Amino acid sequence: MERAAQGADGGGGSNSSSRSSSRTTSAGSSPSCSLAGRAVSSRSAVAGLVGGGSRSSPGSVAASPSGGGGRRREPALEGVLSKYTNLLQGWQNRYFVLDFEAGILQYFVNEQSKHQKPRGALSLSGAIVSLSDEAPHMLVVYSANGEMYKLRAADAKERQFWVTQLRACAKYHMETNSKMMNQVEGQQKSLVHAIESLPGSGPLTALDQDLLLLKATSAATLSCLGECLSLLQQSVYQVGQPSHKPAASENILGWHGPKSHSTEPLKNGTFGSLPSASANVTWAILPNSAEDEHACQPEPEPNSGPELVLSEDEKSDTEDKEESELGVMEDQRSVILHLISQLKLGMDLTKVVLPTFILEKRSLLEMYADFMAHPDLLLAIEAGATPEERVIGFVEYYLTSFHEGRKGALAKKPYNPIIGETFHCSWEVPKDKVKPKRTAPHSPPGHQHLAASDPSESYKLRFVAEQVSHHPPISCFYCECKEKKLCVNTHVWTKSKFMGMSVGVSMIGEGVLRLLEHGEEYVFTLPSAYARSILTVPWVELGGKVSITCAKTGYSATVLFHTKPFYGGKVHRVTAEVKHNPTNTIVCKAHGEWNGTLEFTYSNGETKVIDTTALPVCPKKIRPLEKQGPMESRNLWREVTRYLRLGDIDAATEQKRRLEEKQRVEERKRESLRTPWQPKYFTQEGDGWVYFNPLWKAH
Numbered sequence: 001m002e003r004a005a006q007g008a009d010g011g012g013g014s015n016s017s018s019r020s021s022s023r024t025t026s027a028g029s030s031p032s033c034s035l036a037g038r039a040v041s042s043r044s045a046v047a048g049l050v051g052g053g054s055r056s057s058p059g060s061v062a063a064s065p066s067g068g069g070g071r072r073r074e075p076a077l078e079g080v081l082s083k084y085t086n087l088l089q090g091w092q093n094r095y096f097v098l099d100f101e102a103g104i105l106q107y108f109v110n111e112q113s114k115h116q117k118p119r120g121a122l123s124l125s126g127a128i129v130s131l132s133d134e135a136p137h138m139l140v141v142y143s144a145n146g147e148m149y150k151l152r153a154a155d156a157k158e159r160q161f162w163v164t165q166l167r168a169c170a171k172y173h174m175e176t177n178s179k180m181m182n183q184v185e186g187q188q189k190s191l192v193h194a195i196e197s198l199p200g201s202g203p204l205t206a207l208d209q210d211l212l213l214l215k216a217t218s219a220a221t222l223s224c225l226g227e228c229l230s231l232l233q234q235s236v237y238q239v240g241q242p243s244h245k246p247a248a249s250e251n252i253l254g255w256h257g258p259k260s261h262s263t264e265p266l267k268n269g270t271f272g273s274l275p276s277a278s279a280n281v282t283w284a285i286l287p288n289s290a291e292d293e294h295a296c297q298p299e300p301e302p303n304s305g306p307e308l309v310l311s312e313d314e315k316s317d318t319e320d321k322e323e324s325e326l327g328v329m330e331d332q333r334s335v336i337l338h339l340i341s342q343l344k345l346g347m348d349l350t351k352v353v354l355p356t357f358i359l360e361k362r363s364l365l366e367m368y369a370d371f372m373a374h375p376d377l378l379l380a381i382e383a384g385a386t387p388e389e390r391v392i393g394f395v396e397y398y399l400t401s402f403h404e405g406r407k408g409a410l411a412k413k414p415y416n417p418i419i420g421e422t423f424h425c426s427w428e429v430p431k432d433k434v435k436p437k438r439t440a441p442h443s444p445p446g447h448q449h450l451a452a453s454d455p456s457e458s459y460k461l462r463f464v465a466e467q468v469s470h471h472p473p474i475s476c477f478y479c480e481c482k483e484k485k486l487c488v489n490t491h492v493w494t495k496s497k498f499m500g501m502s503v504g505v506s507m508i509g510e511g512v513l514r515l516l517e518h519g520e521e522y523v524f525t526l527p528s529a530y531a532r533s534i535l536t537v538p539w540v541e542l543g544g545k546v547s548i549t550c551a552k553t554g555y556s557a558t559v560l561f562h563t564k565p566f567y568g569g570k571v572h573r574v575t576a577e578v579k580h581n582p583t584n585t586i587v588c589k590a591h592g593e594w595n596g597t598l599e600f601t602y603s604n605g606e607t608k609v610i611d612t613t614a615l616p617v618c619p620k621k622i623r624p625l626e627k628q629g630p631m632e633s634r635n636l637w638r639e640v641t642r643y644l645r646l647g648d649i650d651a652a653t654e655q656k657r658r659l660e661e662k663q664r665v666e667e668r669k670r671e672s673l674r675t676p677w678q679p680k681y682f683t684q685e686g687d688g689w690v691y692f693n694p695l696w697k698a699h
Helices: 156-196 209-234 248-252 330-341 364-370 375-380 387-400 638-646 649-673
Strands: 019-022 040-043 054-065 071-086 090-099 104-108 120-123 128-132 138-142 148-152 359-363 413-415 422-430 458-469 474-481 486-498 503-515 520-524 528-532 539-550 555-562 573-580 585-593 597-602 607-611 682-685 688-691
Touching: 071 156, 090 156, 128 156, 138 156, 156 209, 359 364, 359 638, 364 413, 364 422, 364 458, 364 474, 375 387, 375 422, 375 458, 375 486, 387 520, 387 539, 387 555, 387 573, 387 585, 387 597, 387 607, 458 682, 474 688, 486 688, 638 649
Parallel strands: 019 054, 359 413
Antiparallel strands: 019 040, 054 071, 071 090, 071 148, 090 104, 104 120, 128 138, 138 148, 422 458, 458 474, 474 486, 486 503, 503 520, 503 528, 520 539, 528 539, 539 555, 555 573, 573 585, 585 597, 597 607, 682 688
């Protein structure tokens, strides 16, 4: 898929008079490291279809390694290539300029516009350039940050020439960057080795707090250098052109810097143990790296098939949800520093053991349910009179759902669910509160609770979640309202990465909202999360681009969660745009903070402001512990929760250890019997997971 910089193409002309060049490499140098040689100019006969060719431009210069290992100045490569824009516009002739010294491939509408702002630019450091049979004389350039250019040359010779020079540029800049980073990494490795070589006792030991901090900050510095190097590569020719700069969230997880100097397994846990941040979705979408990743699975319940959960057994949730703040965690500083000092940059945090003191008193499965604390907004989507109202209603619900998942500014994370763990709850939503959001009255300030005194005057929304896989850690949840003929089916798993002073987590998977009365399906994805400032007062922000699409109606939405810039800028920003693709019409825009105030502007000029902190909350209903099965979240973690509530961290840790050991025994038992795990409520279909008895199959 091409990014916005490429999508900006929409017509424009091309050079009908184009040039091509072929070169031989000079003696003593290979085609991959030299642009010099004999140039022979010729006219291209097929410029009208796939553009002209390329030429050496004496007006610009590039650096290339010489045969003797030095640097020399070389002309840049430029010329006309055909670029694939999109399905609607297909191939378009564009004028490309390769600046070898900067390692940037830029393109313009035509040669006359090459001194203006480029239509797009691609960093070639670490890029892959390959041939393709998809179209005649086609090549594909894959940038290290995920961007892709599909290009066509005039003929096979011209294609090979571009491929050779692009590969040479990519190789040169990757080797140069790697050389610099390897030097820095080597120095950091020597520092770590010197610290770890200190004696275990005496006036100065390897566990000295200042030295542990030095190890951690040196690792973070190395990570930041890699990120900055990538950002600088992208913005060489784009200073003052923010529309062409990739968002921070697009680069952080994609840095392909040098690997860590060590692949040793962790000895004392890792950063999964570190607190998340004071943002509302926080550790719900932070690493499933946690305490029970080393843990395996307890024995399944005797009745391993789907069970009937009686709604009459459910009571309004009255459990104390108060959590103490972690703050700066001075008392636990040594533990945190020791864990961070053992992490390696870019490390996958899937198998990370967490200290108990940072745990929140609920499971991740329950936290997914808490993100649905505004069921009136969810049910109101179906009440929209037109496809436009319904897609806008879903976007409004989506943007307001993240705040309530976290209470306050907590820097804690929930228990990572173990395989076979389940969570059940429901909501009763007063019917008079369910109406299209654009016509709903504004809620008064302050948190309200939606409660129905008469169940017959309410809609029932049921929820079930299950951990269906251990590696990778996949969570599924399903909710439905039979009266409104609406249901949501979602599967997600997290992939986390250590980034020095922060952790980045990608949410992999998707959800589908089905409105059966209208025959509409809305497919949506989830943002990434970043835990920041892990050595001081930790906090979490969301980042990345997510999509919402409905194939039947042609409506789609793009939601961008903005990460905070290195300098200045606001936190927790989000922007969204709803579009009707067949007519290319934008019907709604939104901006604000996902955990604060959101402003929506509609195509008719109307605006509306939603304060996510003041939206009424509908309390979930859940069965008491004595009526829950042994694998239901609250019952499964009840002893750990009890001791955490009492503040007895040692006892909570021991209860967690016992639970984990039981899980290990049961996993070994299944392995010895070669018995695969069978989820209770979800079945795998292709790459996704689906509830065993969804509403759309019974509809």
